[in-house]
Amino acid sequence: MDPTTAEVGGVKPSRLLAVGEVVEVQGSGKRPYRIKRTVKGHYTCTCSSFQNAQGASSVAARSCPHLAKILGKEYEAARQRAAGPTDATAPTYAESKRQKKEAAPFDWEEYVAARERVREEQQAGTSSSSGSSGSSSNRSMLGPKGTSLGEGYETDWRGNCTFNGRAIRKDFDPTSAIAIMQAEKWDTKLDPTGWWMSEKLDGVRAYWTGDRLVSRTNLDWKAPHWFIEKLPKGFALDGELWRERDGFEVLSGMCQRADTRAWSTINFFVFDAPDVEAPFEKRMEEARKRVPDGELTPDEALRGRFGGKVATLPFIACEGQAHLDRYVDAIMLQAGEGAMLRRRNSPYERRRSMHCRKVKRWDDGEGVMEGTNRGVGARSHRHESLRVRMASGKAVDIGMGMTESMHLGNDLPEKGVLVKYRCSGLFQDGTPRIPVYEGVCYDRTQPKDPEVAATQIRKKRKQDDEEFLKAVAADLEAAQLVPPWEV
Numbered sequence: 212m213d214p215t216t217a218e219v220g221g222v223k224p225s226r227l228l229a230v231g232e233v234v235e236v237q238g239s240g241k242r243p244y245r246i247k248r249t250v251k252g253h254y255t256c257t258c259s260s261f262q263n264a265q266g267a268s269s270v271a272a273r274s275c276p277h278l279a280k281i282l283g284k285e286y287e288a289a290r291q292r293a294a295g296p297t298d299a300t301a302p303t304y305a306e307s308k309r310q311k312k313e314a315a316p317f318d319w320e321e322y323v324a325a326r327e328r329v330r331e332e333q334q335a336g337t338s339s340s341s342g343s344s345g346s347s348s349n350r351s352m353l354g355p356k357g358t359s360l361g362e363g364y365e366t367d368w369r370g371n372c373t374f375n376g377r378a379i380r381k382d383f384d385p386t387s388a389i390a391i392m393q394a395e396k397w398d399t400k401l402d403p404t405g406w407w408m409s410e411k412l413d414g415v416r417a418y419w420t421g422d423r424l425v426s427r428t429n430l431d432w433k434a435p436h437w438f439i440e441k442l443p444k445g446f447a448l449d450g451e452l453w454r455e456r457d458g459f460e461v462l463s464g465m466c467q468r469a470d471t472r473a474w475s476t477i478n479f480f481v482f483d484a485p486d487v488e489a490p491f492e493k494r495m496e497e498a499r500k501r502v503p504d505g506e507l508t509p510d511e512a513l514r515g516r517f518g519g520k521v522a523t524l525p526f527i528a529c530e531g532q533a534h535l536d537r538y539v540d541a542i543m544l545q546a547g548e549g550a551m552l553r554r555r556n557s558p559y560e561r562r563r564s565m566h567c568r569k570v571k572r573w574d575d576g577e578g579v580m581e582g583t584n585r586g587v588g589a590r591s592h593r594h595e596s597l598r599v600r601m602a603s604g605k606a607v608d609i610g611m612g613m614t615e616s617m618h619l620g621n622d623l624p625e626k627g628v629l630v631k632y633r634c635s636g637l638f639q640d641g642t643p644r645i646p647v648y649e650g651v652c653y654d655r656t657q658p659k660d661p662e663v664a665a666t667q668i669r670k671k672r673k674q675d676d677e678e679f680l681k682a683v684a685a686d687l688e689a690a691q692l693v694p695p696w697e698v
């Protein structure tokens with residue numbers, strides 16, 4: 212583009228915009244769209260058809276009806292020719308902007324400043340208007356250690372809990388459950404460079420409140436005295452009780468019993484210090500100072516046959532997608548579950564958080580045990596598979612993962628208990644592919660179906676299509692509504 216005339220390939224724009232100049236164009240909505248000539252030598256528009264156009268690799272190649280209206284159709288065609296072929300698989304402009312923002316380290320200073328602003332506004336609000344019933348702050352809703360769950364949390368009359376208007380969980384019971392950070396699925400389109408990686412341990416989640424070691428449903432794990440005494444008094448820790456890879460079933464049962472020999476094989480791997488008001492790195496530093504057994508990798512714990520340890524989990528700085536792939540591959544080869552990613556500088560959020568992500572190669576779910584399926588003929592004495600009821604109401608038969616003893620009718624989960632299984636995605640009808648029995652699940656009360664990337668992508672794609680069609684319809688409508696004296 213010629214910097215003074217803005218000519219592209221010998222074609223001049225119908226209207227010459229200065230660099231940085233913004234022109235408003237009335238579209239179908241209340242607010243006009245804003246067109247801008249950028250310093251980099253291209254144009255942008257705030258309309259959704261520009262933002263969602265394919266080919267983020269080259270913003271120069273984007274156009275929309277509003278740019279065509281102001282700059283001329285010939286000029287827009289020349290600009291697109293000059294930009295060359297676009298990459299149809301590249302993310303949209305809006306999407307690539309979002310991805311970059313989400314992958315970058317968390318802005319802790321801005322976060323603290325924003326919270327301070329909210330606090331000031333709330334104080335100003337409460338001092339001027341006394342007895343307003345509108346803001347139902349959760350004074351009664353207590354987190355661990357009897358502290359309030361903090362600003363932004365609300366419960367409605369049904370007891371459903373939200374954070375800044377976003378639902379936390381349908382079955383969230385603020386009076387009994389402990390609000391802990393839960394991992395969101397990793398978005399494979401994000402660049403993992405600079406995120407912190409650790410192994411995702413297939414144990415049970417444990418939260419040390421400062422004086423109790425509890426599950427996410429606030430049930431006490433039956434740790435013996437000597438184990439509890441290793442934990443720092445008055446200092447909250449979040450982590451996982453873990454014994455070995457692919458050992459969920461044995462571990463899950465052990466944590467239910469105050470068996471000191473069993474607990475001497477269990478380790479508590481700490482991955483956060485929720486009550487420290489600081490970014491992730493600083494919280495881990497504080498946790499490391501207080502745990503008795505320092506930092507320990509799962510492999511070190513296995514190699515040394517360590518048990519009964521309270522240690523922090525090491526985090527490795529990810530160098531990029533290839534590094535993450537190698538890391539997860541190595542864990543999968545050892546029958547591990549996958550990896551966790553933590554965003555740099557991020558806060559501890561007491562909900563499902565975008566700053567805490569899981570990378571897994573298979574999915575898991577929990578269903579209600581209903582009974583067993585017997586073999587036929589000579590095999591009629593055998594329990595071939597477990598009949599499990601999913602949250603969706605569908606039934607699934609799980610034979611893989613059962614021990615020989617279970618097939619013969621011993622150690623079968625009781626009817627009505629929650630069992631955990633893993634699978635490799637879901638069929639189109641919503642039943643799990645290749646389900647494998649993992650064990651009885653004690654720290655949950657409701658069945659939960661696997662969340663599969665494909666279903667989420669399908670849902671997102673449908674939503675994107677609808678938004679795109681809406682944007683196109685709006686633009687068409689706007690084009691027809693141009694009054695004749697303006698043409």
Ligand SMILES: [Zn+2]
Nearest residue numbers: 256258275277
């Ligand atoms: Zn536009």
